[in-house]
Amino acid sequence: MDATEIEFLAEKFPITIVPNFAQEKLYLISGDVGPFNPGIPLEVPMWLGMNLRQRGKCRLVIPPWMDAEKLAEKKEEESQSKVFTEMPCEHYLVVAQLLLSAAPEDIPNSQQVKTLVKDMWDLRISKLRSSVAEFIKIEGTHAKLDRLTLLEINSIRPFLPHAFDHLHRLSKAAYTSKLSQTQEL
Amino acid sequence: MSDSEEDIIEGSGDEGEAMTASEVLQKLEEAWITERISPTLERHQSELVDCMLDQINQMTENLKRCKKHDFRLAIHKMEIDRIRYIISSYLRVRLEKIERFAHYLLEKEANTTEESLAVLSPHEVAYARDYISSLESHFQSLVLQHVPENLRTFDAAKMSVKPNMDSYIFLRAKQETQGVDEEVDLEEGSQHLMRYKPISHLLHSGAVTLI
Amino acid sequence: MLGEKALELIKELDRCKDGQLPAFNEDIIRMVLEEMTTLFEQNQRDVYNRLDRIKAMRWEFGSILPADIRANICEPEIQWFNRYNKNLASYMRSLGEGTGLDLTQDTKPPKNLYVEAT
Numbered sequence A: 001m002d003a004t005e006i007e008f009l010a011e012k013f014p015i016t017i018v019p020n021f022a023q024e025k026l027y028l029i030s031g032d033v034g035p036f037n038p039g040i041p042l043e044v045p046m047w048l049g050m051n052l053r054q055r056g057k058c059r060l061v062i063p064p065w066m067d068a069e070k071l072a073e074k075k076e077e078e079s080q081s082k083v084f085t086e087m088p089c090e091h092y093l094v095v096a097q098l099l100l101s102a103a104p105e106d107i108p109n110s111q112q113v114k115t116l117v118k119d120m121w122d123l124r125i126s127k128l129r130s131s132v133a134e135f136i137k138i139e140g141t142h143a144k145l146d147r148l149t150l151l152e153i154n155s156i157r158p159f160l161p162h163a164f165d166h167l168h169r170l171s172k173a174a175y176t177s178k179l180s181q182t183q184e185l
Numbered sequence B: 001m002s003d004s005e006e007d008i009i010e011g012s013g014d015e016g017e018a019m020t021a022s023e024v025l026q027k028l029e030e031a032w033i034t035e036r037i038s039p040t041l042e043r044h045q046s047e048l049v050d051c052m053l054d055q056i057n058q059m060t061e062n063l064k065r066c067k068k069h070d071f072r073l074a075i076h077k078m079e080i081d082r083i084r085y086i087i088s089s090y091l092r093v094r095l096e097k098i099e100r101f102a103h104y105l106l107e108k109e110a111n112t113t114e115e116s117l118a119v120l121s122p123h124e125v126a127y128a129r130d131y132i133s134s135l136e137s138h139f140q141s142l143v144l145q146h147v148p149e150n151l152r153t154f155d156a157a158k159m160s161v162k163p164n165m166d167s168y169i170f171l172r173a174k175q176e177t178q179g180v181d182e183e184v185d186l187e188e189g190s191q192h193l194m195r196y197k198p199i200s201h202l203l204h205s206g207a208v209t210l211i
Numbered sequence C: 001m002l003g004e005k006a007l008e009l010i011k012e013l014d015r016c017k018d019g020q021l022p023a024f025n026e027d028i029i030r031m032v033l034e035e036m037t038t039l040f041e042q043n044q045r046d047v048y049n050r051l052d053r054i055k056a057m058r059w060e061f062g063s064i065l066p067a068d069i070r071a072n073i074c075e076p077e078i079q080w081f082n083r084y085n086k087n088l089a090s091y092m093r094s095l096g097e098g099t100g101l102d103l104t105q106d107t108k109p110p111k112n113l114y115v116e117a118t
Helices: A003-010 A046-054 A068-080 A092-102 A110-137 A150-154 A159-184 B002-010 B013-018 B021-037 B046-064 B071-100 B102-110 B122-142 B197-205 C002-015 C026-061 C075-094 C113-117
Strands: A014-019 A026-028 A031-033 A042-045 A058-061 B168-173 B177-180 B184-186 B191-195 B208-210
Touching: A003 A092, A003 A150, A003 B071, A014 A046, A026 B071, A031 A042, A042 A046, A046 A058, A046 A092, A046 B071, A068 A110, A092 A110, A110 A150, A110 A159, A159 B168, A159 B191, B021 B046, B021 B071, B021 B208, B046 B071, B071 B102, B071 B122, B102 B122, B122 C026, B122 C075, B168 B197, B177 B197, B184 B191, B191 B197, B197 B208, C002 C026, C026 C075
Parallel strands: none
Antiparallel strands: A014 A042, A014 A058, A026 A031, B168 B191, B168 B208, B177 B184
């Protein structure tokens, strides 16, 4: 997977919008959306919400976690915790980037939100880097990566799987040579 | 040609008929992600592909009847583009693997009797066969006529690559499974980096998904 | 390497008077044959790598090769390209129960309109 594909997947997730128009239900292949009534909030896929916002057809309801105060608390929790904490959204970085670029005026304290999301990402990625070194040091055959989001996992691809492939080959080779030595005796 | 196409439709099985379009799309999207990540070629999903292509073709037809400035037009077109991208990307990844592992896959295909376990679709089998045979004739015409007789056997198998089933992949557990690869317990919702081989049966049963 | 060893054998034979034969140098002959096999396999790989590049061009440029590339490939390679092209085309036509799908298109996720509009 590359970053554009992960963004593509994130765009499928729902977002709440408040339309300023009336429209009967849309029968999309991925499921029905609507009906749309002025002032009545409803959930639509991100790709559709972004498009409607761009066309001036709606206002976006910013997800509750994209709030400067909440993000600051979350950041504190993440920096205090040894393990990765649960993120409020599987695609937090992509969602924040999409919303911040499409409708910064819809987001209170947008500059601060932007900085906090970026800080959160940096914090988690540096934590991930040090745990990667740990994984390889203990020469495990398995690593647990709970609560990491898709984009974060993607940042250690293909490096970490390849490192493990390599370790596995080495241990297999060591095993075989040990085996043949025993047979020779 | 038409015979094999009918096979595909019949092969869609009972679950195919009961699914809604959005469920088919969801399954196809999962198949696409799995295929992008898996080190080997996964079982073909032609019935899902055909169903979705049919859906977007029908939708395209319907849109021709819409007025040019119909509000819905752009939205449906965006969705069609998204679905067409998933289908093409999925089939491209498969073709790449089919070319790379052609020999291995055809050999495996010959040993598979149960149709529902078939990795290659009938059209993919035809593609793989012609691909191998084109390589063989190329080597015949280019190399083999210029070399001594004792070396004049083109070993296509030597040129073919086998997938590395020991490759490490990321996965998320959808159901709890214990004692995977002897020692690992997969709790529901947990994420792991593991070898592909010991978890491939869990992938097919739907207990894990590749991420 | 190969040439030198083979030449050594010939010289050895040359040095011998008529009616005599040098001892059959099994080691050198085996080395020469092994090296021929290695070279042959290397050669097969080179041929194969060229086809990979030619294949990539089908995906990038379509069914007609650009003239400058055509000038640099040999006749059997052109024939192989045409055959690859034909196989791919018939596979793509077979998709969707015969309605077909051009897989060389849609190579990137669709970028929605909203990105350009900002």
